[in-house]
């Protein structure tokens with residue numbers, strides 16, 4: 001086992017500088033591509049780690065898993081999927097075309113930006129302050145890390161430059177898909193994307209999902225079994241965006257990536273995995289993270305297929 005973990009880390013470092021650190025959110029450009037690490041955690045909370053596994057990064061799109069879970073816990077499957085489909089797009093995560101042209105009545109899935117913003121708008125809470133507080137507390141519940149907070153500088157950086165998301169939100173407002181004030185929902189979405197975490201935090205979330213909602217460290221149920229199942233399924237079909245099909249073949253682990261460089265994996269009945277490597281491929285997925293996940297999957301026979 002130790003050799004496999006060493007080799008997985010070595011494989012990750014080999015491709016760590018292939019690809020580019022996200023620059024469309026200026027603050028993310030400061031990431032160091034050589035900061036590579038991972039954690040693999042079993043369903044009892046025992047874990048093995050390599051590299052920079054405690055380095056904090058912004059979770060970005062990985063938070064789409066968290067908000068989808070919270071919305072499902074808050075209002076249930078039927079209500080959530082009245083507002084968002086559960087179909088892969090084959091288009092980039094911030095594509096406008098994908099639902100404007102093909103499917104204007106609701107976004108394709110909760111993992112693309114449009115769908116994630118709609119999901120965030122469904123979370124219970126009187127106003128923005130209460131909603132972000134609930135998202136932070138729920139993140140703490142899943143990770144077991146009580147210090148969850150968002151990075152104000154990254155949040156402000158995305159808020160200042162997030163015009164693609166702004167156009168998606170206003171488009172959805174114009175068609176009636178988005179209820180509420182688009183500026184408020186955008187702001188909440190930018191805050192959520194800036195939530196900080198490390199490989200251990202996301203591996204723990206992966207282990208919660210892998211264990212059908214039971215927290216690996218406390219043994220307590222933190223989410224409904226059915227909601228864990230729904231989210232793992234959507235991660236498999238949509239979690240790696242327009243690379244989801246290829247990733248299902250090469251790795252076969254339900255996963256969700258973020259442009260901060262993290263990837264969260266959940267291997268049903270076995271373990272959670274959290275990887276980090278800030279350089280991204282053309283589709284916005286971590287090059288080192290994908291390589292390490294693929295290696296671990298092959299050597300430890302983790303594919304669900």
Ligand code: DON
Pocket residue numbers: 059060061062093094113158165193257258259260283284285
């Ligand atoms: O909305 C955005 O563009 C970012 N805050 C998050 C995108 C993201 O992480 C896509 N992931 N690979």
